[in-house]
Amino acid sequence: MTNQFPVNRPLFDEVMVPNYSPSAVIPVRGKGSRVWDQNDREFVDLAGGIAVTCLGHCHPALTSALQEQGNKIWHLSNVMTNEPALRLAKKLVDATFAEKVFFTNSGAESNEAAFKLARRWALEEYNAEKSQIIAFKQGFHGRTFFTVTVGGQEAYSDGFGPKPGNISHAEYNNLESLKALISDKTCAVVMEPLQGEGGIISPTAEFVKGVRELCDQHNALLIFDEVQTGVGRTGDLFAYIGLGVTPDILTSAKSLGGGFPIGAMLTTTAIAQHLKIGTHGSTYGGNPLACAIAEATLDVVNTPEVLEGVKAKSKLIVDTLNSINAKYSVFSEIRGKGLLIGAALNESYQGKAKDFLNAAMDEGSMVLVAGANVIRFAPSLVISDEDIIEGLARFEKGVAKLAK
Structure with a gap:
């Protein structure tokens, strides 16, 4: 495919809506946890597309599933079901507390479905006054108007007019x-x-168990947003398993498709029955191509080898970050679980997380931020130890420059 125009970063400013400010680096290919840009410059990917590419780039199981299903059938209307969707739903049900699955295209859509279901359940089981949704400050649940309002960050929800009502935020x-x-x-x-x-x-263990008990006392549903923590990210298939607290509704996306867009809402039969025919839907949700790739992803991730490996790789990253901090004293704390790790900047470097991201990128290491004061690491669940060591060595070079 030939172009009559340069495909570069300035083209973004010319043709794209300006709500993003992407790097000048444009990756064109990836393999495992390595990525190469238009100039064939190599990067170690410790970002995982924001906890999405859970098996790295071009994992053979996923490319095989893509090619196989791509030669069969890509899309059908929801007037019909399809084999990959049924297989994936069965595997999700068998591996979790859930009895029913609704497929979507993203985490925001999964949460939108969960919130609508909760309101519908309360209306039909109780009354119209039982409609309050409580979320937590600094939470994030997506960018639709409903989900961004439930997320407790006003920077994302302000400026769009009147918000959906009866949503409260606790600490x-x-x-x-x-x-x-x-x-x-x-x-x-x-x-x-x-x-x-x-x-x-x-x-804390006390907090999450207390939330469950309060929901039970007040006949409220507990919804776990596992868009970022799910599908192996914490070392359990879903984080609720490791916490020992079972939600009523669970949402998933990101890692579920290993990089291909798909989301899911999981719940029980008793709650699911309130989404009767015609009450909710999704044109692309549950399409055969996405479900075939997600099934392959789940088959690889939901194994003792991968899940135990997450815990070992987590320790390597945390230990290395602590070693870096011993030299440069830039972090106040290394926190998180599994391969969702945050390095919180100390008082001397407040507001400079993006500077650390850019410095790492300059050295050939891709990381993330989580707010202005935390550097986030969310690499592939099967990243090699060699790539972790190399990626963090490059990250350290960036830290060294900023620490001066």
């Missing part, structure tokens, strides 16, 4: 804050079992 890891808001008029409490965009904040 994460503060049970008293939730107790002050929850009542019998609450239909659902929504939480990330490890806050991602809010700074890689883990819940």
Whole structure:
């Protein structure tokens, strides 16, 4: 395919809506946890497309599934079902608390479906007054108007006019804050079992169990947003398993498709029955191509080898980051779980997370931020130890320059 115009970073400013400000680097190919740009410059990927490419780039199981299903059938309307969707749903049900699955295209769509279902459940099981949704400050649940309002970050939800109503926000890891808001008029409490965009904040065992108990006391549903933590990211297939607390509804996306867009909402039969025919839908949700790739992803990830490997790789990253910090004293804390790790900047470097990201990129290492003060690492779950060591060695070079 030939172009009559240069395909470069200035073209973005010419033809794209300006809500992003992407790097000048334009990757063109990847293999495993290495990526190459238009100039054939190599990067080690410790970002994973924001916890999406859970098996790295061009994993043979995924490219095989893509090619095989791509030669069969790509898309059908929801007037019909399809084999990959049925197989994937069965495997998700067998591996979790859930009994029913609804497929979407993204995490925002999965959360939108979950919130609509919770409201519908409360209306039909109780009354119209039981409609309050409680989420947590600094949470993130997507960019639709409903989900961005539920997410507790006003920077993302302000400036678009009147917001959806009856949504409240408690403080994460503060049970008293939730107790002050929850009542019998609450239909659902929504939480990330490890806050991602809010700074890689883990819940205490007391908090997450207390949230479950409060939901039970007030007949409210507990919704776990596992868009970022799910599909092996924390070392369990889903984070709720490691926490020992079972939600009523769970949402998934990101890693579920290993890089191909797909999401899912999982719940019980009793709750699912409230989404009757015609009450919700998705044109592309559950299409055969996405489901075939997600099935292949799940088959690889949901194995003892990969899940145990996440825990070992996590330790290597955390230990290395602590070694870097011993030299340069830039972090106040290394936190997170599995391969969702945050390096929180200390008081001397507040607001400079993006500077560290850019410095790492200059040295050939791709990392993320989680707010202005936390550097986030979310690499492939099967990244090699060699790539971790090399990627963090390059990251350290960037740190060294900023620490001067």
